[in-house]
Amino acid sequence: MKEKLKNFIFAELIYHEDPAAFGDDDNLLDAGLDSMGIMRLIMFAEKEFDVTLPDTEIEPDNVGSLNSLENWIRRSGHA
Amino acid sequence: MTDSTDKLFNPGDYFTYVLDQEIRNAGMPGGYCGFALQLAEAPDLSGLQRRLDLLVERFPQASAVIQPRGKRFAWVATGNPIPLELHQCQSSADEADETQRLLLEIFNRPESRPLTVHWIAGADGGTLLLIWLHPLLDARGCKILLDFLSAERPESFKESPSLIEAKLAQWSFWKKLQLFFKAKRHNTAANSLDSCLPTQVEQGPQVLRLKVQRFDADQSQRIAKLAQQYTGLTGRTLYYLGCFMRAMELVGPPAAKDGYCIPYAFNLRRQNAPTPVFGNHIGCLFARATRQQVRDRNGLFTHLLSEHKQVVRDELDLAYLPLMWLGQWLAPDKYAKVLRKQHSGGELSSLWFSDIGELSWNKKGFLGVPVTNLSLMCWMTLPPGLALLASQLDGKLVLSYSYLSPAIDEAWLDAVIAKMNSELLETPEN
Numbered sequence: 001m002k003e004k005l006k007n008f009i010f011a012e013l014i015y016h017e018d019p020a021a022f023g024d025d026d027n028l029l030d031a032g033l034d035s036m037g038i039m040r041l042i043m044f045a046e047k048e049f050d051v052t053l054p055d056t057e058i059e060p061d062n063v064g065s066l067n068s069l070e071n072w073i074r075r076s077g078h079a
Numbered sequence: 080m081t082d083s084t085d086k087l088f089n090p091g092d093y094f095t096y097v098l099d100q101e102i103r104n105a106g107m108p109g110g111y112c113g114f115a116l117q118l119a120e121a122p123d124l125s126g127l128q129r130r131l132d133l134l135v136e137r138f139p140q141a142s143a144v145i146q147p148r149g150k151r152f153a154w155v156a157t158g159n160p161i162p163l164e165l166h167q168c169q170s171s172a173d174e175a176d177e178t179q180r181l182l183l184e185i186f187n188r189p190e191s192r193p194l195t196v197h198w199i200a201g202a203d204g205g206t207l208l209l210i211w212l213h214p215l216l217d218a219r220g221c222k223i224l225l226d227f228l229s230a231e232r233p234e235s236f237k238e239s240p241s242l243i244e245a246k247l248a249q250w251s252f253w254k255k256l257q258l259f260f261k262a263k264r265h266n267t268a269a270n271s272l273d274s275c276l277p278t279q280v281e282q283g284p285q286v287l288r289l290k291v292q293r294f295d296a297d298q299s300q301r302i303a304k305l306a307q308q309y310t311g312l313t314g315r316t317l318y319y320l321g322c323f324m325r326a327m328e329l330v331g332p333p334a335a336k337d338g339y340c341i342p343y344a345f346n347l348r349r350q351n352a353p354t355p356v357f358g359n360h361i362g363c364l365f366a367r368a369t370r371q372q373v374r375d376r377n378g379l380f381t382h383l384l385s386e387h388k389q390v391v392r393d394e395l396d397l398a399y400l401p402l403m404w405l406g407q408w409l410a411p412d413k414y415a416k417v418l419r420k421q422h423s424g425g426e427l428s429s430l431w432f433s434d435i436g437e438l439s440w441n442k443k444g445f446l447g448v449p450v451t452n453l454s455l456m457c458w459m460t461l462p463p464g465l466a467l468l469a470s471q472l473d474g475k476l477v478l479s480y481s482y483l484s485p486a487i488d489e490a491w492l493d494a495v496i497a498k499m500n501s502e503l504l505e506t507p508e509n
Contacts, residue, residue, distance in 0.1 A: 012349065013349055013350065014349055014351065015349040015351045015352030015353070016351075031350075031351075032349075032350030032351045033350065034315075034350060034436060035312060036313075036316075036345045036346075036396075037350065038312050038313050039313045039387070039388065039391045040391065040396075042313075043391055043392060055311070055388070058311055059311075059312060060312065063312065
């Protein structure tokens with residue numbers, strides 16, 4: 001799951017010279033993930049992993065890194 | 080027949096060209112935008128000129144001209160240099176006022192070149208003004224251009240194909256068709272609410288003027304916090320738009336109709352990517368609300384956010400790309416009508432708006448010189464005759480209002496800006 005998220009983020013939303021070097025706990029918001037990017041990322045995750053991510057939980061703790069994103073998606077129902 | 084050095088417009092370029100033509104036809108210079116960076120001291124001006132020469136050598140489009148190619152348009156390289164134009168503030172005048180006067184004098188002059196660069200020298204530092212024609216590139220592209228001019232390794236900047244065309248190429252014919260109809264339906268809905276406008280004037284000679292609101296670090300943080308509180312992580316732009324709608328409604332719109340419609344662009348470029356340098360890689364979204372919705376602050380933000388989420392869920396952020404692709408084959412005046420006019424014949428946009436986001440040179444400055452301030456400007460159609468460009472310099476919010484005079488009443492705009500500031504900061508007078 002993390003790999004799919006990472007591929008989408010670095011192909012569509014954020015430029016990084018070396019995505020492989022971007023750590024699972026590195027901060028996506030500091031790396032340039034903006035409000036439109038978060039929205040597109042959530043839509044991608046909902047479709048790709050067949051979950052509904054509650055609007056009320058869209059906060060830095062849940063979208064700030066690849067690890068926190070993965071945890072949030074799993075908590076929201078993805079097996 | 081297209082020469083191999085010609086660069087055909089992409090659908091985003093043509094979209095902005097149509098508006099450029101409309102602005103020119105109304106007797107104004109055209110779809111030009113300007114970034115003005117106030118620098119703490121003069122940079123190496125000869126070095127900057129050398130970098131401009133390198134820009135033309137590496138990217139001939141920077142000094143190209145627009146020529147028709149059948150029903151479409153292309154950039155045709157001229158090889159002309161881009162001279163750094165030098166201006167001097169008069170020592171007797173207040174420097175800030177004098178700089179603004181010179182900025183506007185330059186920005187108001189007739190122009191045909193796609194890119195001009197100016198240094199306005201003050202007593203200590205000065206202001207670097209970069210003016211570009213919108214079909215050449217979008218605002219994020221302009222930041223890339225500035226980074227190129229200042230970069231230690233300019234060879235890392237490369238051109239790449241149009242992101243809109245790359246996206247369109249990923250979709251099957253049926254997917255394009257499906258998105259096209261989605262966008263058309265959305266457009267029809269957008270056209271159903273007659274938009275309040277900041278002026279009743281639709282023609283006559285105009286000059287462009289500018290008012291800039293700068294917020295300090297504490298105020299900017301407070302605004303960011305309130306934006307997150309009201310519109311969440313996904314809607315900072317919506318907070319600015321909602322506050323503006325409320326400011327206009329509370330002061331009273333000069334052309335009062337049913338509601339507000341503010342188009343805003345989203346950029347297909349990846350954040351921080353140094354490529355593509357030129358071209359417009361944008362899609363279009365709309366923030367819409369009735370006057371009644373605008374009067375209820377909490378309700379307005381809830382409405383704007385839920386509409387925004389629905390739009391992205393329904394892929395309407397991408398749906399406009401096939402529409403723009405088809406628009407390439409319409410004549411500019413016909414396309415402009417589709418873009419701007421509502422079913423009633425009125426103007427769709429209550430305001431031209433762009434959120435350029437964080438612009439920062441805090442690590443090494445521009446050519447090694449600290450950037451101390453920033454203002455942005457752009458020409459727009461009349462109506463609406465008013466544009467708001469939002470940006471942040473090192474975390475400090477800057478709101479630049481470009482407006483046409485005499486179409487926009489200055490006292491009215493001052494009142495709207497004061498109201499906007501209190502809406503953004505949620506100060507007690509609300």
